[in-house]
Amino acid sequence: MIPVTKPFLPPREEYNKYLNDIWDRQWLTNHGPLVNELESSLKRYLHASNLLFLSNGTIAIQIAIKALDLSGEVITTPFSYVATTSTIVWENCKPVFVDIDPLTFNIDPDKIEAAITEKTTAILATHVFGNACNIDQIQAIAKKHQLKVIYDAAHCFGSLYNGSSVFEYGDISTCSFHATKIFHTVEGGAVFTTQPELIDRMALLRNFGHTSPVTFDGIGINAKNSEFHAAMGLCCLEHMNEIFKTRKAQWHRYQAALQESNKVQLLTITKGCDFNCAYFPVVFESEAVLLKVMAALNLQYIQPRRYFFPSLNTINYVDNNSCPNSESIAQRVLCLPLYHTLRKEDQDLILKVVLKNI
Numbered sequence: 001m002i003p004v005t006k007p008f009l010p011p012r013e014e015y016n017k018y019l020n021d022i023w024d025r026q027w028l029t030n031h032g033p034l035v036n037e038l039e040s041s042l043k044r045y046l047h048a049s050n051l052l053f054l055s056n057g058t059i060a061i062q063i064a065i066k067a068l069d070l071s072g073e074v075i076t077t078p079f080s081y082v083a084t085t086s087t088i089v090w091e092n093c094k095p096v097f098v099d100i101d102p103l104t105f106n107i108d109p110d111k112i113e114a115a116i117t118e119k120t121t122a123i124l125a126t127h128v129f130g131n132a133c134n135i136d137q138i139q140a141i142a143k144k145h146q147l148k149v150i151y152d153a154a155h156c157f158g159s160l161y162n163g164s165s166v167f168e169y170g171d172i173s174t175c176s177f178h179a180t181k182i183f184h185t186v187e188g189g190a191v192f193t194t195q196p197e198l199i200d201r202m203a204l205l206r207n208f209g210h211t212s213p214v215t216f217d218g219i220g221i222n223a224k225n226s227e228f229h230a231a232m233g234l235c236c237l238e239h240m241n242e243i244f245k246t247r248k249a250q251w252h253r254y255q256a257a258l259q260e261s262n263k264v265q266l267l268t269i270t271k272g273c274d275f276n277c278a279y280f281p282v283v284f285e286s287e288a289v290l291l292k293v294m295a296a297l298n299l300q301y302i303q304p305r306r307y308f309f310p311s312l313n314t315i316n317y318v319d320n321n322s323c324p325n326s327e328s329i330a331q332r333v334l335c336l337p338l339y340h341t342l343r344k345e346d347q348d349l350i351l352k353v354v355l356k357n358i
């Protein structure tokens with residue numbers, strides 16, 4: 001079976017080394033030494049100003065919304081994983097969907113201003129597939145209208161924008177370190193910000209609002225992560241350069257084989273973005289072609305995924321403002337398998353089946 005992604009697992013002995021230390025210390029969670037070490041290693045690796053390691057990428061968005069004290073309407077993208085929308089609703093805000101750019105699949109900044117009302121407090125945009133939004137334009141709009149900006153950068157480990165980590169942009173950026181993501185800690189996530197006071201606030205939110213064992217400053221939740229998860233992150237981090245190298249070569253092989261075809265549309269990388277090659281999305285001419293390609297791949301035990309479907313403005317707990325570009329792309333897009341151990345011959349087979357069925 002060739003799945004859409006396989007988690008990277010480091011050599012067992014590398015993880016075992018951390019386990020021995022954990023057993024010696026008997027310190028399993030609550031800001032242990034491995035969590036601290038992972039946070040400083042990530043900071044160095046990514047050239048990030050500040051970050052907090054959290055239990056997952058969904059709670060990272062919820063904590064970002066809480067830390068910025070958002071209410072009312074939040075302008076967001078309909079083309080993302082469901083967590084981008086569900087977190088807004090979970091935090092009692094109303095998502096207002098703005099359609100995407102049909103080439104980059106990210107929120108179209110030219111359409112944002114028309115969606116701003118007196119109730120709008122923020123923009124929550126996803127850098128989908130690891131490809132940065134037009135950040136310069138979004139930040140200019142936010143500044144003009146005094147809106148907060150959160151970027152759901154769940155796919156962006158290693159992506160740059162104008163030479164800096166994409167995590168350095170917006171009031172807060174969030175990432176997911178789920179096993180399916182390019183860098184993972186089994187389950188995990190992070191918040192990033194360049195504003196030290198926001199990191200302090202989010203650190204309180206992550207740990208029940210504790211300022212000491214017996215004092216609290218405001219409401220909090222449990223968004224901590226464990227020594228075992230941090231250990232997996234530390235192991236994976238050692239291999240990231242090699243993972244990126246393989247991933248980029250695989251991505252470019254797909255790109256070279258499909259870019260000449262006028263039957264499929266491939267991702268256009270945003271100007272200024274140094275892309276991490278996290279996903280390889282292909283947009284077909286129609287949903288019927290997509291289903292045909294998918295069935296043909298499944299016959300060969302190849303499992304691509306419909307990332308992202310459905311368009312989030314159509315799910316049953318939001319007001320559906322029409323987003324024709326997102327709805328059309330969501331119906332026609334498939335992500336091809338891409339992971340560290342995907343073999344050349346598997347990739348050739350995938351390409352053969354795709355090209356034969358479009």
Ligand SMILES: *Cc1c(COP(=O)(O)O)cnc(C)c1O
Nearest residue numbers: 056057058081083154176177178
């Ligand atoms: C994976 C993902 C999330 C959620 O992250 P988890 O770590 O799985 O909670 C949020 N947004 C996007 C765009 C994602 O792909």
